Amino acid sequence: MISDEQPLDGSVREGMLSADLYAVYEVKHTAEALEQAWGDIFSELQSSGYEMDTKPLFERYAGEIVSSGACEISVPIRKA
Known part of the structure; x- marks a missing residue:
């Protein structure tokens, strides 16, 4: 979320999210942890249905x- 006063420099897109179902993963904020998480997320979703x-x-x-x-x-x- 950003405030109305926050200038955008073109590297960020602004939009509204609809109220849908999201899986939220909390990840340690390191390049290695993010890379690992992105690699694991899709197999975890499949195994959970x-x-x-x-x-x-x-x-x-x-x-x-x-x-x-x-x-x-x-x-x-969404449900598989």
Whole structure:
């Protein structure tokens, strides 16, 4: 989330997310942990009976999560 006053430099897209089902993974905020998580997410979804939906997926870096050295990966899902 960004404030209305936050200027965007073209490297970031702004939009609204609809209220859909997302799997949220909290991951240590390191290049290695993020790479590992992206490699594991899709097999974990399949084994849990879900698959990725066609909505946007995103990484979230916000407040308390970042200050604890983590971030979130949010993946849109639907029943397989």
